[in-house]
Structure formats: C-alpha cells, structure tokens
Amino acid sequence: MKKIVVLFLLFPTLSFAQEIALLKYNGGGDWYANPTSLPNLIKYCNQTINTKIKPKPVTVSPDSPDLFNYPFIHMTGHGNVVFSESDVRNLQDYLKSGGFLHIDDNYGMNEYIRKEIKKLFPNEVLTEIPSSHVIFQKPNVFPQGLPKIHEHDGKRAQAFGIFIKNRLVLLYTYESDLGDGWEDEEVNNDPFEVRQKALKMGANIINYIFTN
Secondary structure, eight states, rough: HHHHHHHHHHHHHHHHHHEEEEEESSSSTTOOOOOTHHHHHHHHHHSSOOOOOOOSOEETTTTOGGGGSOOEEEEEEEOOOEEEEEEHHHHHHHHHHOOOOOOOOOOOOHHHHHHHHHHHHSSSEEHHHHHHSSSGSSOOOOSSOOOSSSSSSSSSOOOEEEEEEEEEEEEEEEOHHHHHHHHHHHHTTTOOOHHHHHHHHHHHHHHHHOOO
C-alpha cells in the first residue's frame, strides 16, 4: 500500500520538480544508449509544455524500490533484455500503481523485449495504439500516429501498448527511434525538422503521463 501512496502523491501536480529515470536492465543490451536523449527531452518539455522536471535523469534498476519515485521510466537499447522474477514483480507493482514505462526500440531490441513484456503481462495483449489516441493528439497532433524518425528495414513506425483500466501503462515504440531524434544534433546529423518531430512526440508522452 505504501508504494501506491507514493505514486499517487507524485503524479497529480507539477508544482514541484519531478524526476524521470532511465532503466538499467540486465541481459547484455546497451541500456545506456543515447545518453543525450533524455536530457534534451527534459529541456524541451520544460520549455514548451511547462513541466518542471530536473535536468538530469536518474538511473534505476527494475528491481529497485526507488522505481516508485519516478512517474516516467524510459528504456532503450539495441540488444538482449532479461527481467528476473524480482524485476517482474517490482515492475508489475509499479505499473499497476500508476507508473509508466516507455520502451523505445533503438533497433535490435524487438525480438527480446516482446518476450519480457509477456512476462510482465502474461494475460494481456500488446496492442497497436490507434492514431486517434490522445497520446497522438495533445499537445502536438500526429494524424498518422507515431512518427518515423530513422529508417532501418523500411517498416512503418508503430506504437504498441498495454492498458490497465483504460490507462496506458506501457508504451513500446517500434521502428521509429524516437531516442535517436532526441539526441544532440551532431550525434546522428538529423535535420532540425526531424529532431523537432521526435521531441514533439516525446512531449506528448510526457504530457500524457502527467494528465492521465
């Protein structure tokens, strides 16, 4: 019960500085990829949608009790992911208590992360989120849904989700590479327009967390 109280105290207001976190998972995947992406997203959100998020994200492990201190957990990488039984239990409690996990496939994570999502929600189906969902409507409108930031296999960008009582608790962005678009300009040499598109979609995700 204490964990639920902590989350509910954190989420309803933006009157004080929040912190968001990067998930440090096991399995060998590069959880630390895109080191400039979250700081840039935080800066953009604080400047454009009036959030008050601390400039530097925290790193947290999936089995840590500290997980419950953060309304938004971001996860990325290119390779293998393995959640232990304690990771699964803690993440389940976190998400059911009001937390939010954003998994951004940095290309190469898909075949591994889908198995781990099934561990978290064995009785739920990872479903594609339609472009009509509010996460694509506020504060920036994406009529076609998740934007395509980087090309890999020529596949369309897709957003998948797990919902609990109609609330999106897990967002999996695939074939988009939002995190690459959030990085410093010189990292991927993305045009300004592409980076802005990625940051605007990121702002929609952050906005959804604090308003739903």
